[in-house]
Structures are given as C-alpha cells and as structure tokens.
Amino acid sequence: MAKHDKVTRGQFRVHDDGVKECADCYKPPAVKMFVDDADRVRGITRTSFCADKPVGFSIGLMTYSSVRKQDVDVIRACSSHANYHVHHWHHLRVSETKVVEKYPLDSPDDVMRAYGSATANIYPRYEEWITEWSRKV
Template sequence: MSDKSHGPLEQGLLYHEKCEGCVPTRPPLKMSLDEDDLLIAIDRHTRCEGFVWDFSVGLMADHKVTRMMEHVVRACSAHANYHLHKGNYLRPKKLKVSKTFGTLDNEQEADDAYNQSAMTIIGDAIEWRDRWRQGKT
C-alpha cells in the first residue's frame, strides 16, 4: 500500500524526532499466521522510551485470482493520524482509507493505537481475510 493510497489526513500534534534512544524494527517483522492458505502479518514500528510513536501493522494474503500476495488491511500512524487501509478483493490494487480513527497528539495515544492495531489486526487475522475475500470489508 503506497503513501498515495489516501487523500489529505488531519495532522496530529505528535512530533517525535528520531534520536539515539529510538529502536526501529528494520526490517519489518513478518509472521506467517497460516501456512496452508498463506496469510502474513507485517509489523513495523519505532519505539522510544517505552512508547511506540510510529507504526504500520498489516496483513497480506494469497489472492486466488491474481496469484500474488495482496494487502488485506493495514493500520498506520502516518501524519500523526491513526487510520486504517483496507484492500479490495475484487480490485486488489485499488487502495483507499476506509476509516480514520483520529489524530495522534502525544506518544501515549500513538502507543495505545499501535497496541490496539496489533491486537485487532493480528489477533483477528483469519476473520479479516475471510471478510476481505467475501467482499465484506
């Protein structure tokens, strides 16, 4: 999902410059959640002093028609705005922001958004994939 997959977002007040204490996940963490029907979770975040202040948590699944790994859903903190990108099963290359949860104005809000995203997206991965394939997302 590219940065051009959404229109302008309301910018939050959170500003955290990368410093020596920042620990990024590079490369992103990739976890196979289903080997038989390929489903992969991808987690990229930057932690500093106990807070995650920048993140992207998503799922990719094997698409039966395109025969490629396609994006199902991804939550991120770009522009200090907590929002969710959803894939489109019938048109997997067409991307959009389907839901904005709000601006991120401090590290605690960003950390809470990251934890919620990881729990919801990775924890409910099979359900996300099944809804995506049925065109219900």
C-alpha cells in the same frame, strides 16, 4: 496505488525540537510471520521506537490472491501523518477500497493507545479480515 483522502494530522512529534532522530531512536527490520496454521496469511509489522516506546507503526495482513497471482494487502493499521487509521483493500483491485480514520495522534499516550488497538485488532482477527476482504465486490 491510488492515493486516499487526507486524514486529520495530529500534533504528535517524536521530538519537539525538530530533530528527526536521536541516539535513543531505532527502527528494527520488519517482523514478517504467518499468523495462521496453513501459512496462508502473513502478518507484517513495522515499528519505530524512541527510548523503547513505539512512536510509529504499520501492522498489516497479506494473503495470496489467485486472481492476481501474488500476495496482496488485506488490511493495515498505521500511524502515519500522526493519525491512527486503517487501510482496507479489495481482493480484485490493487487500490484501496477505503481508509477508516480512527483519531489524530496528539501525544505519546495516543500513540500507545493506537498501537495497543492495532495489535489487538489486526492479527487476532485475521479470519474475519480475510472473510471481509474476499466478500467485497
């Protein structure tokens, strides 16, 4: 995959003392499920937690591409680089078509707000995202 433009790095760190993980940190396996009745659109959620609060996430949709003969990414919202941003793909190309930067993550509240936004806008709007993805030229 081609690299996208850099996003603005936020100040949020799970642990201020430089520790990468603590005893309260955990990363369960990714949740993969179909979000449509026809089992054509797969949702994939990866979330890292500390003390039962999300501290990092990736929430996306995939669907089968008859052109590329495999499941392909459509859209993904994530919190990497302490920044809430959304990746968009094209139905004919492997590389992303754009990355939309939402806002830097500077605090746990920012992460919670971004996580809420991603969960409210990716899966529930799957029909809209698939239509947009397939229209791109």
